[in-house]
Amino acid sequence: MSDTPESTDQGIPAPEGAADIIETDYEIGQDNFEAQIGPFGLDVHNPVFAISGAVVIAFVFYTLALPEQAGSIFSWLFSFATKTFDWFFLGAANIFVIFCLLLIVTPVGSVRLGGAEATPDYGYAGWFAMLFAAGMGIGLMFFGVLEPVYHMAVSSPLGVPSPFDADGNLIPENVDAAKAMGLAATIFHWGLHPWAIYAVMALALALFSYNKGLPLTVRSAFYPLLGERVWGWWGHIIDILAVFATLFGLATSLGFGAQQVNAGLNHVFGLPIGATMQVLIITFITAIALVSVVRGLDGGVKVLSEINMVLAAALLIFVLLVGPTLMIFSDFASGLWNYLVDLVPLSNPVGREDTDFVQGWTSFYWAWWISWSPFVGMFIARVSRGRTVREFVICVLIIPSLVCVLWMAVFGGVAIDQVLSDPATSQVKANVIDSYNPPLSLFAMLEGLPMSSITSVLAVVLVIVFFVTSSDSGSLVIDTITAGGKVDAPVPQRVFWACFEGAVAIVLLLSAGGLSSLQSMVISTGLPFTLVLLVMCIAIWRGLQAERRL
Amino acid sequence: MFKRIMVPVDLTHADRLAKALNVAGDLAAHYGARLIYVGVTASTPSSIAHTPHEYGEKLAAFAKAQGLAAGVEAESHPVISHDPAVDLDPALVKAVSEVDADLVVMASHIPGLADHFWPSNGGTIASRAAVSVMVVR
Numbered sequence: 171m172s173d174t175p176e177s178t179d180q181g182i183p184a185p186e187g188a189a190d191i192i193e194t195d196y197e198i199g200q201d202n203f204e205a206q207i208g209p210f211g212l213d214v215h216n217p218v219f220a221i222s223g224a225v226v227i228a229f230v231f232y233t234l235a236l237p238e239q240a241g242s243i244f245s246w247l248f249s250f251a252t253k254t255f256d257w258f259f260l261g262a263a264n265i266f267v268i269f270c271l272l273l274i275v276t277p278v279g280s281v282r283l284g285g286a287e288a289t290p291d292y293g294y295a296g297w298f299a300m301l302f303a304a305g306m307g308i309g310l311m312f313f314g315v316l317e318p319v320y321h322m323a324v325s326s327p328l329g330v331p332s333p334f335d336a337d338g339n340l341i342p343e344n345v346d347a348a349k350a351m352g353l354a355a356t357i358f359h360w361g362l363h364p365w366a367i368y369a370v371m372a373l374a375l376a377l378f379s380y381n382k383g384l385p386l387t388v389r390s391a392f393y394p395l396l397g398e399r400v401w402g403w404w405g406h407i408i409d410i411l412a413v414f415a416t417l418f419g420l421a422t423s424l425g426f427g428a429q430q431v432n433a434g435l436n437h438v439f440g441l442p443i444g445a446t447m448q449v450l451i452i453t454f455i456t457a458i459a460l461v462s463v464v465r466g467l468d469g470g471v472k473v474l475s476e477i478n479m480v481l482a483a484a485l486l487i488f489v490l491l492v493g494p495t496l497m498i499f500s501d502f503a504s505g506l507w508n509y510l511v512d513l514v515p516l517s518n519p520v521g522r523e524d525t526d527f528v529q530g531w532t533s534f535y536w537a538w539w540i541s542w543s544p545f546v547g548m549f550i551a552r553v554s555r556g557r558t559v560r561e562f563v564i565c566v567l568i569i570p571s572l573v574c575v576l577w578m579a580v581f582g583g584v585a586i587d588q589v590l591s592d593p594a595t596s597q598v599k600a601n602v603i604d605s606y607n608p609p610l611s612l613f614a615m616l617e618g619l620p621m622s623s624i625t626s627v628l629a630v631v632l633v634i635v636f637f638v639t640s641s642d643s644g645s646l647v648i649d650t651i652t653a654g655g656k657v658d659a660p661v662p663q664r665v666f667w668a669c670f671e672g673a674v675a676i677v678l679l680l681s682a683g684g685l686s687s688l689q690s691m692v693i694s695t696g697l698p699f700t701l702v703l704l705v706m707c708i709a710i711w712r713g714l715q716a717e718r719r720l
Numbered sequence: 721m722f723k724r725i726m727v728p729v730d731l732t733h734a735d736r737l738a739k740a741l742n743v744a745g746d747l748a749a750h751y752g753a754r755l756i757y758v759g760v761t762a763s764t765p766s767s768i769a770h771t772p773h774e775y776g777e778k779l780a781a782f783a784k785a786q787g788l789a790a791g792v793e794a795e796s797h798p799v800i801s802h803d804p805a806v807d808l809d810p811a812l813v814k815a816v817s818e819v820d821a822d823l824v825v826m827a828s829h830i831p832g833l834a835d836h837f838w839p840s841n842g843g844t845i846a847s848r849a850a851v852s853v854m855v856v857r
Contacts, residue, residue: 284771
C-alpha cells in the first residue's frame with residue numbers, strides 16, 4: 171500500500187495496514203440497475219434482485235395453488251435430505267468444529283479482519299449482543315424447555331432409556347442417566363456445532379470482503395475457486411440461493427413465531443387463538459421492524475440486540491434465583507461435563523443405533539443451522555471488522571456455546587426438575603411428554619415458578635423483540651445481497667424486503683400447511699449449502715495463508 | 721467572509737455534482753477560502769474503493785484535482801460509517817464541526833413526494849448544521 175497522502179490522515183479510524191487485496195476488474199455495483207420508481211430510488215443487482223423476488227413469489231403461488239402436491243414434494247425432499255444424508259450433515263459439522271478449533275490454535279489466528287492495523291467497529295458488548303441475537307435468540311425461547319425434557323423422556327439419545335415407563339410411572343434407576351442425557355443432547359444441538367457453522371460462513375465473508383476487497387456477498391468466498399466466473403451465473407445462483415434461504419427461513423419462522431406469541435398471549439391474557447390474531451401479530455412485528463430498519467444498523471439492530479440481551483438476562487437471572495439455584499449450578503457443571511463426555515458419541519456420523527434421534531433431531535438441526543448460515547453469517551461478518559481471526563472464532567464459537575449451556579441448564583434444568591419432582595401435576599410434562607405442544611412449553615415451565623404472570627409477559631415481549639431483530643437484520647442482509655454487495659443502497663429497498671417477508675409469512679400462515687411445507691423446503695437447502703461451507707473452509711485456509719505471508 | 725468551505729461529495733456520482741463543485745470553487749476563489757471535500761463511505765468494499773484507506777486516497781486525489789482547477793487550497797476528509805445508507809446525514813452534520821467549516825456547499829435533487837418520508841440530504845443538513853448551507857440544484 172502506498173504512503174497515506176497528507177490530507178487523508180483525518181477521518182479514517184486507523185490505518186488499515188497490510189492486506190492481500192484480490193485484483194479483479196469487477197467493480198462493485200457494475201451489474202446494478204439504478205432507477206427512480208415514482209418517488210423512490212432503486213439500486214439493485216441485475217439479475218439477482220429480480221430472479222430472487224420472482225422465485226419467491228412463484229414458490230408462494232405454487233404452495234397456495236397446489237398445497238397438497240407442494241406439501242408432499244417438500245416433505246419428501248426434507249426427509250430425503252435429513253435421513254439419507256444424515257451422515258453427511260454430521261460429518262461436515264464435525265469438520266467445521268475441528269476447523270474452527272484449528273483456527274484458534276494455529277498461527278493464522280493472528281490475521282486481523284480488515285487489515286493488520288484495522289480497529290474493531292464495535293465494542294465487545296454491542297458486538298456480542300448482535301451476533302447472539304442474530305444467531306439463535308428466538309430458538310432458545312422456543313426450545314429451551316422443550317428439548318431437554320423431550321430428550322430426557324422421549325427421544326432416547328444414544329439409547330439412554332426414559333425415566334418413565336409406558337404408563338407414565340417413574341423408574342427411579344433411570345432418572346440420573348436420563349437427566350444428564352437430556353441436557354447433554356440439548357447442549358450438543360446448541361453448542362459448538364451450530365456456532366462453528368456460522369463461524370465458517372461469517373469468516374469467509376468477512377475475510378474476502380474486508381481483506382480481499384471483494385463485495386460483501388456470498389459469492390465472493392468462491393473467488394479462489396471460480397475466479398472471474400464468480401461474477402457470472404455461478405455467482406448469481408449462489409447469491410439467489412442465499413436470498414431464497416434467508417427470506418423463506420425468516421418468513422416461515424416469523425409465521426411459527428406468531429403462533430408462539432399467540433399461544434403466549436392466549437395463556438397470559440386469554441386472547442383468542444386464530445389466524446386473524448396471528449396476522450395482526452405479524453403485522454405488528456413487521457411494523458416495529460420497519461422503524462428499526464429506517465434507523466439503520468447502529469440506531470436499530472444494535473439497540474434492539476442490546477435490549478434483547480438485557481431482557482433475556484433478566485429472565486435467566488429470575489429463573490435462576492427463584493428456581494432451585496444450587497441444583498441449577500450443579501446442572502450447569504454436570505451438563506457441561508456430560509456434553510464433553512458425550513460429544514464424540516453424539517457427533518459420530520456412522521453406525522448409530524438411535525436413528526430416530528440422529529435423523530429426527532441432530533440431522534434436522536444441522537440442516538437448519540446450515541440453511542440459516544448465509545443470513546447469520548452475513549450479519550456477523552458485517553459487524554466483525556477489526557477483530558483477529560482468533561478473537562473472532564473464540565467469540566463466535568466458544569462464548570455463545572457457554573451461554574447456551576447456561577441457558578439450557580437454567581430453563582431445561584428447572585423444567586426437568588418440575589417434571590421429575592411432581593410428574594402428576596407438572597404442566598411441562600403435560601405439554602411436552604403427554605401431549606406435544608411446543609409453543610406452550612416455556613410458559614408451562616414459568617407457570618410452575620412464582621410471579622408467572624409477570625415472567626410470562628416478559629417472555630412474550632422477549633419473543634417479539636427477538637423476532638423484530640431477526641426481521642430487521644434479515645432485511646439488511648437480503649438487501650445487501652440483492653444489491654450486489656452494496657451496503658449504501660437506498661433504504662426503501664430494506665423497507666421493501668421487510669414488508670415482503672411479512673407478506674410472505676401472512677400468505678403462508680393463511681394457507682393450510684403452507685408454513686411447514688416451505689420450512690421443509692428451506693431446510694432442504696441445507697444440503698447444497700453444506701457443500702458451499704466445506705468449500706469455504708478451503709477458501710478461508712488459503713486466504714488466511716496469503717494474509718500471513720504479507 | 722468564509723474561510724473554510726465544506727463540500728460533501730459522493731464519489732460514485734461525481735458527474736452529477738458539477739454545478740455544486742463549480743459554485744464551491746468560485747466561492748472559494750472569491751473569498752480566498754480553503755475547500756474541504758467530505759466523503760462518507762462504509763468499511764465494506766464499495767464501487768469506489770476496496771478499503772476505507774483506498775477511499776481516502778481517491779478522495780484526496782479528487783480534492784487535489786478540484787483545488788487545482790479552482791486555483792485554491794483544498795483538502796479531503798473521509799468519514800467511515802457503519803451504515804451509510806442511514807447514517808449519511810448525521811455523519812455530514814458531525815463532519816461540519818470536525819473540519820471546522822463556516823460554509824457548506826452541496827448538491828441536492830429537486831424536492832419531490834419522497835422528501836416527505838425521506839428528507840433530502842441537503843434539506844436535513846441545512847436544518848441541522850450550525851453554519852450557512854448552500855444547496856445547489
